[in-house]
Amino acid sequence: MRWVGIDVGGTFTDVVVYDGERGTWTLGKVPSTPGNQTEGVLNGLAKLGVTPGTAARIVHGMTIGTNTILEKKGAEVWVLTSAGFRDCLEIQRTNRATLYDIKTLKPASLVARNHVIELDERLRFDGSALRPLDDAQVRAAVDAIDASAGAVAVCFLHSYVNPAHERTAAGIVTAARPDMFVSASSDVLPEFREYERFSTTVLNAYIGPLVSRYLRSLAAELTARGHSAQLLIMTSSGGVAPPERAARFPVHTVLSGPAGGVAAAVHVGAQLGLTNVITYDMGGTSTDVCLIPALEPPLTGEQMIAGFPNRTPQIEINSVGAGGGSVAWLDTGDVLKVGPRSAGAVPGPACYGRGGTEPTVSDANLVLHRLRPGARLGDEITLDEPRAAQALDALAARLAGLDRLRLAEGIVKIAVVRMVSAIKEISIARGFDPRDFALLAYGGAGPMHAALIAAELEIPRVVIPPGPGNFSALGSLISDLRHDHVRTRLLDLRTTPIADVAATFAEMERDARAALGDEGIAPDDMATQQALGMRYVGQSWELPVRLTEPVDSIDALHARFRQAHERRYGWSHEGAAEIVSFRLTAIGRVPKPAVPAISADGTVAAARFEVRDVYFDGEWRSVPVYDRGRLPAGGTFRGPALVEEMGSVTVVPPGWQSVAGTLGELVLTRSSV
Numbered sequence: 001m002r003w004v005g006i007d008v009g010g011t012f013t014d015v016v017v018y019d020g021e022r023g024t025w026t027l028g029k030v031p032s033t034p035g036n037q038t039e040g041v042l043n044g045l046a047k048l049g050v051t052p053g054t055a056a057r058i059v060h061g062m063t064i065g066t067n068t069i070l071e072k073k074g075a076e077v078w079v080l081t082s083a084g085f086r087d088c089l090e091i092q093r094t095n096r097a098t099l100y101d102i103k104t105l106k107p108a109s110l111v112a113r114n115h116v117i118e119l120d121e122r123l124r125f126d127g128s129a130l131r132p133l134d135d136a137q138v139r140a141a142v143d144a145i146d147a148s149a150g151a152v153a154v155c156f157l158h159s160y161v162n163p164a165h166e167r168t169a170a171g172i173v174t175a176a177r178p179d180m181f182v183s184a185s186s187d188v189l190p191e192f193r194e195y196e197r198f199s200t201t202v203l204n205a206y207i208g209p210l211v212s213r214y215l216r217s218l219a220a221e222l223t224a225r226g227h228s229a230q231l232l233i234m235t236s237s238g239g240v241a242p243p244e245r246a247a248r249f250p251v252h253t254v255l256s257g258p259a260g261g262v263a264a265a266v267h268v269g270a271q272l273g274l275t276n277v278i279t280y281d282m283g284g285t286s287t288d289v290c291l292i293p294a295l296e297p298p299l300t301g302e303q304m305i306a307g308f309p310n311r312t313p314q315i316e317i318n319s320v321g322a323g324g325g326s327v328a329w330l331d332t333g334d335v336l337k338v339g340p341r342s343a344g345a346v347p348g349p350a351c352y353g354r355g356g357t358e359p360t361v362s363d364a365n366l367v368l369h370r371l372r373p374g375a376r377l378g379d380e381i382t383l384d385e386p387r388a389a390q391a392l393d394a395l396a397a398r399l400a401g402l403d404r405l406r407l408a409e410g411i412v413k414i415a416v417v418r419m420v421s422a423i424k425e426i427s428i429a430r431g432f433d434p435r436d437f438a439l440l441a442y443g444g445a446g447p448m449h450a451a452l453i454a455a456e457l458e459i460p461r462v463v464i465p466p467g468p469g470n471f472s473a474l475g476s477l478i479s480d481l482r483h484d485h486v487r488t489r490l491l492d493l494r495t496t497p498i499a500d501v502a503a504t505f506a507e508m509e510r511d512a513r514a515a516l517g518d519e520g521i522a523p524d525d526m527a528t529q530q531a532l533g534m535r536y537v538g539q540s541w542e543l544p545v546r547l548t549e550p551v552d553s554i555d556a557l558h559a560r561f562r563q564a565h566e567r568r569y570g571w572s573h574e575g576a577a578e579i580v581s582f583r584l585t586a587i588g589r590v591p592k593p594a595v596p597a598i599s600a601d602g603t604v605a606a607a608r609f610e611v612r613d614v615y616f617d618g619e620w621r622s623v624p625v626y627d628r629g630r631l632p633a634g635g636t637f638r639g640p641a642l643v644e645e646m647g648s649v650t651v652v653p654p655g656w657q658s659v660a661g662t663l664g665e666l667v668l669t670r671s672s673v
Contacts, residue, residue, distance in 0.1 A: 002054055003593070005477025006044060007061040007234075007257050007470070008037050011284025011325055011345045012377070012444065014473040014647070015044035018593050020056075025596070027470045029444075029647045031380055032345045037064055038218050042225075053226025059476040061234035061260040064214055065207040065250050069306050074206035075150030075181065077111050080141055080169055081198070082157040083118045088198055107307035110206050111153075117141045119156075119169070127162030138169045142176045151181040151205035155198040159186040160488050181208035188249060189311050191301075191581060192488045196309045203310055204251035211250035215243045232481070236314035238263050238297055239482020239587065242519060251312055254305055257472050258288035258317045264475030265440050266295050268465050268595060272665060276437040278423060280453065281472065282446040284325040284362075285342045287419050290317045291426045291437070299531075299544070299585075301486075313484040313583070320422040324362040324445040325349055328411045330398060336407075338414040350391035352377075353384045359395050361415050361445070363388035364408035368615040370448060370642065370651050372625075377647075405615055416449055420456045427457075431567060438463050442471035447643075447650035451668050455653075462668035466595055469647020481588035483515050491579040492537065498554050504582050505530055512586030521588035533581035534561045536573075542580040543568060598664040602632040616640055616654055631660045638671055 001020035006013065015028040028048040033040035041060070045052060052058070068074050081088065089109040119137055122130040145152065152173050159166045163186030170184040185201040219231060233246035236255035246253055261281045269277050275295065281288045290297065300316040302309075321340020325348060328338050338361065347355035349362040351371075365371045366388045373385040389404060396407045427434045434457045441450030447464045454462045465471055485508050491500065509528050516526050533542035545564045551557045562572040607630035614623040621640055628645040636659040639652035643666060650666055652658045657671045 001056045002050065003057045003059075003477050004045065004050060004055045005059050005061075005260075005473040005475070006041055007260055007473040007476060008032055008040060008063055009257060009283050009285065009472075010063060010067070010342065011323075011348065012647075013037075013040040013044045014470040015048055015050075016467070016470050016473040016477055017048050017050055018477060020593065023593075023596060025467070027467050027646060029377070029469060034067075034345055037062065037214065038221050041218065042221060051226060052222045053228070055227060055229060057230045057232070057477075058222065058227065059232045059234060059240055059479065060218070061257040061472055061476045062214075062253060063257050065211050065256075066254045066305070068207045068210055069203065069254065069308075072306075073210075074110065075209045076115070076146070076148055077151045077153055077202055077205045078115045078117065078145045078149050079111050079153045079155055079198075079202065080117050080119055080138070080173070081155045082122055083120045085155075085157060085194065086113070086116045086118050088155075088195055089116070089202065092195055110202055110308070115149075117144060121156065121165050123156065123158040123162055123165060125158055125161070127158060129165075133165040133168055135168070135172060138172045139176065142173055145177070149180060150209045151183065152177070153198070153201045153205040154182070154184045155194075155201055156185070157194065159184070160190040160192055160197065163187070163190070181205060181212065183208060188251065189486075190488065191311065191486055196311045199309045200251060200311045203254075203305070203308060204249060207250045207254075208247075211253070212247040215247045219243055234260050234476045234479060235482065236312065237299060237482055237484050237585075238315050238479065240476070240479045241481065249312075251310060254310060255303075255314050255317055258290075258319070259315050260472035260475035260479065261288065261442060262290050262292065262297050262315050262317065262475065263479045264442075264465070264471050265290075265292065266297060267475070267478050267592060268663075268665075269295050269440065271595060271663060272463065272661065274438055274440070274463065277440050278427065278434060278437045278459070280419070280423070280439055280441045280446050280450060281443040282419070282441075282449060283323050283443045284445070285321075285323045285344060286319050286340075287322045287422060287443075287446075288317050288319045289419070289422050289426060290315060291430075291432060293432065313486070313585075316426070318422050318426045320418055322361070322415045322418045322422075324360065324365075326361050326415060328359045328361070328364070328395060328407075328414075330395070334398065336399070336410060336414060338411055339418065348381070349388070351383045351385065351388040352381050353387055354381075357391055357394075359388070359391040359407075359411065361411060363391050364411040365448060367392055367404060367408045368412070369612055370614055371649060372612070372644065375644075406618075409615070409618070412449070412452075416452045416456065419449065420453055423453070423457060431570065434459050440465060442468035442648075444469045444648050447648050447666075449651070451639075451651060451653050451656050454668070460669060464650050464666040464668070466664040467647070468650075469645070478590075478592045480590055481516065481519060481521060483512050483586040485512055485584045485586065487582045489579060489582060493554050493558055493577050493579070496554065496579070498552065498557070501532075501551075501557070501579070505584060508582060508584040509586070512584055516586055516588045519588065525589045527587045527589060529585040529587070531583040531585075532557075532579050533583065534564075534577055534579055536565075537576040537578050544583070595663050597662045598633050598660070600633040602630060602635075604631065604635040604637050607631045607635065612642070614640060614642065621654075628664075628666070631664075633660055633662050633664075635660045
């Protein structure tokens with residue numbers, strides 16, 4: 001039995017293979033192929049000698065939907081909506097993203113105004129029909145849609161209560177134009193608030209044709225090579241879904257890759273006995289961070305992508321455009337900036353030798369010798385120090401008095417500051433002290449900067465898990481199947497019996513378990529999690545309240561809400577509260593192979609394979625370089641030092657020390673002397 005986890009990033013495609021018969025793990029990394037991501041996936045399998053026909057399970061995390069939105073390369077979308085709501089996507093919300101910036105501009109809608117067609121139908125707030133849907137009017141609207149259109153979003157008022165009109169209209173569109181991707185808001189996001197529901201549905205339609213084509217192409221290529229077993233797609237909520245469901249709801253995959261890393265952090269963190277964890281995933285294009293108290297990943301429905309609301313359930317991950325490929329540049333005032341623009345996989349940093357000429361974070365680390373000159377990435381890219389130096393020199397020439405090495409250190413420090421800010425947003429800004437957490441660092445570039453970030457935040461411990469460069473692919477491989485269900489019901493706690501709350505959850509659970517059963521999950525492998533969206537009467541926005549154990553009274557439910565409100569906002573009171581939405585997560589558990597322990601045989605000295613001059617704090621220092629695969633359990637050494645492995649380098653700065661744990665994890669702490 002071989003299980004395969006794949007994570008397609010902006011720069012590299014990572015592959016993890018677990019051999020159940022031997023109990024072994026194999027890791028691989030190849031350059032991503034943005035023009036055709038299937039090619040990169042097949043290259044990764046071939047590199048590890050995996051024939052698709054021998055894989056019992058292939059789980060895939062991807063960025064194709066995310067990149068399509070960010071690059072504005074999606075399908076031409078048309079919208080069918082209720083009369084009077086043509087401009088909902090244009091008006092958006094009336095609040096400004098930057099409160100005191102009177103010049104702030106909202107992003108232009110993904111749908112041209114003349115591509116929005118109003119239909120004379122209307123549902124009341126309770127789902128009853130005020131004006132029925134006219135099928136002939138729907139057919140006329142379909143006839144008006146351009147032949148070039150790739151997708152249609154059906155977004156009617158109050159469809160979250162009664163989806164009948166939307167589903168009828170979607171069926172008419174599909175029958176008349178089977179070539180188009182059709183998305184109904186009552187299927188994508190059955191929640192109140194029209195703009196957020198419409199926006200999420202449009203995002204689903206915008207990326208639907210491209211993602212569904214890619215998944216069909218990938219499945220066909222794997223089938224042609226003999227794969228007939230399970231193919232699953234990583235979703236933003238930390239679970240996996242069959243490709244048919246992912247193709248129908250591609251908006252659920254926009255945080256697919258980062259969610260895999262969080263899933264792996266929970267799995268490995270439990271093995272390591274960690275409790276509170278901040279994940280720090282730095283790749284070639286971006287950095288993703290997530291705060292996980294008590295190893296319970298926080299879910300949210302309030303994320304934005306490219307300025308548009310995406311209200312599907314997703315792990316609360318904060319992303320910042322700071323990766324190994326982030327470009328260093330000067331603004332109009334000749335102030336040094338790093339990112340968010342990235343050199344990506346093509347042409348990549350200057351040191352990749354693929355045509356890039358602008359300096360990046362990777363070029364800076366290479367010039368400082370924290371990356372090894374001449375090292376090979378993915379067995380295909382050789383790090384070229386002269387090219388990196390040339391790129392840095394060109395920028396340094398525009399900064400009087402700044403030489404190449406000081407510029408390189410400055411680039412790294414600015415990137416670190418940006419990543420520290422991202423972590424502060426999910427910790428300090430929300431009432432959590434980062435000093436109460438361990439920083440779990442992974443991604444190709446995460447271990448290189450983790451100690452520098454921890455020092456800024458006074459985090460006492462940094463943990464580098466096994467295989468950090470392939471960690472998100474590992475998370476995909478061990479993730480459970482997951483369905484996230486939501487139902488909007490506005491219930492005042494003063495007049496709602498607890499039996500009504502229990503009955504709604506019971507009905508949702510029946511539907512959820514039936515859906516898991518249809519995907520082949522046995523009843524004993526099913527589990528559910530409950531949560532409520534709650535607020536004080538008079539508030540505009542609700543707060544998620546997880547129900548980790550049954551609540552037997554309305555008073556107990558009100559107490560749970562007050563605790564959550566106190567935690568999030570620093571205050572609460574006894575005033576009237578109400579339920580806005582019911583949320584239920586259904587989980588289909590899959591076996592999770594453990595990370596094997598490493599041997600305590602050998603010595604740290606034997607793991608050292610060279611001594612290299614590395615630039616730290618304005619001077620060159622002779623630094624030992626260790627082969628991580630040869631470090632024994634319990635092996636301890638002080639910084640400055642480097643630890644190299646396939647896909648990543650761990651930097652142990654001066655004043656820090658490292659010890660190898662029983663699973664091969666590296667634990668970095670401040671030196672006592």
